[in-house]
Amino acid sequence: MKIALLGYGKMGKTIEKIAIERGHIIVLKVDKDDTSYDVSQADVAIDFSIPAAAVNNITNCFNANVPVISGTTGWLDHYETMVDLCKEKNGSFIYSSNYSLGVNLFFELNKKLAKMMSTVEGYDVAMEEIHHTEKLDAPSGTAITLAEGIIEISDKKSWKLDTGDHNTICITSKRIDKVPGTHTVTYSSKVDDIEITHTAHNRSGFALGAVIAAEWLQGKKGIFGMKDVLGL
Template sequence: MKIGLLGYGKMGKTIEQIALHRQHDITLKVEKDTDSYALENIDVAIDFSTPDAAVANITKCFNHNIPVISGTTGWLDHYDDVVALCKEKNGTFLYASNFSLGVNIFFELNKTLSKLMKNLPEYDISMEEIHHTEKLDAPSGTAITLAEEILKNSKYGSWTLDAAKLNDLHIHSKRIDKVPGTHQVVYNSSVDTIEIKHTAHNRDGFALGAVIAAEWIVGKKGVFSMKDVLNIG
């Protein structure tokens, strides 16, 4: 399979290593702030660029009938527009806030736990996410995905980074050098605490999931998620 990497930072380089190990070819590497590039010699694009570049990259793939895997976060205000464009162009699109296979299992655990806790308002819920200092957005896309599922089954109306807002689900975002990604959900009452936590040890899990998604999506049409890839949920 011929893969184009739209974004060739640390994540792009890790994806490259894993893709080559799995016998794929990297036929395009788009560095940061590169506006002009050709898509003629690729079977699928994997976008780990920047929030400012993501929508343009995805749109260009749709216009050239190239399936696109998107792991860039921070641009989701335009997600509905991108989905509409994908359908208009009969394109192929898969976005995930996190491609780690373990994190996607964690999403399902979070969903199940939030449903079990739905009728127990005596528990206060909080979240913490920790990432490396180079991560541009806060909270992480993964944390937002977790929070949105909790909001469906809790007393909170929205999430917030402001701990002073007592009626919202607080997400505590930390940026610490060389931390690949840690996410924790805490249910706390006066009598006990329930916690679930996922800790990434390196970038390899994210990269492997993105390559697996790219392998899965070739030849398909439509809008997909990692649930489709893993056949869960």
């Protein structure tokens, strides 16, 4: 499989290493300041760029009829526009806030716990996410996905950064050097706390999941997520 890497920072380099180990070829590397490039030579593009570049990168892929895997967060105000363009171009698209196989299992565990907690009185839910200091968006896309999973099931109406009330989930974001990503969901009552935590040890899990998603997307048309890739 010939892969275009849209975004060649630390994640892009990790994806490159894993893709080559799995027998793929990197045919294009686009750095964050590159806006003019030919993606048509690739069988699939993997976008781990920056929020300001993501929409342009994804659009270029749809226009070139190249399937695209996007793991960039912070651009989702334009998500529906990209979905519409994908449909218009009969394209292939996977977006996930986190491609780690473990995190996607964690997403499902989070929903199951939220369903269980919705039947019990006296608990309130909050969330903490910790990432490296180079991460540009806060809260993380993973934290937002976790919050949306809880909102879907509970009486919570929304999430807010660093504040909350009965109707909202408070998400606390911390930026600490060299932390790949830690997410904790806590249900607190007057008598006890219940917590679930996912801790990433390095970027390899995210990169492996993105390459697996790219392999899975070959020959398919439409808009998918990691639940489709993993059959969850």
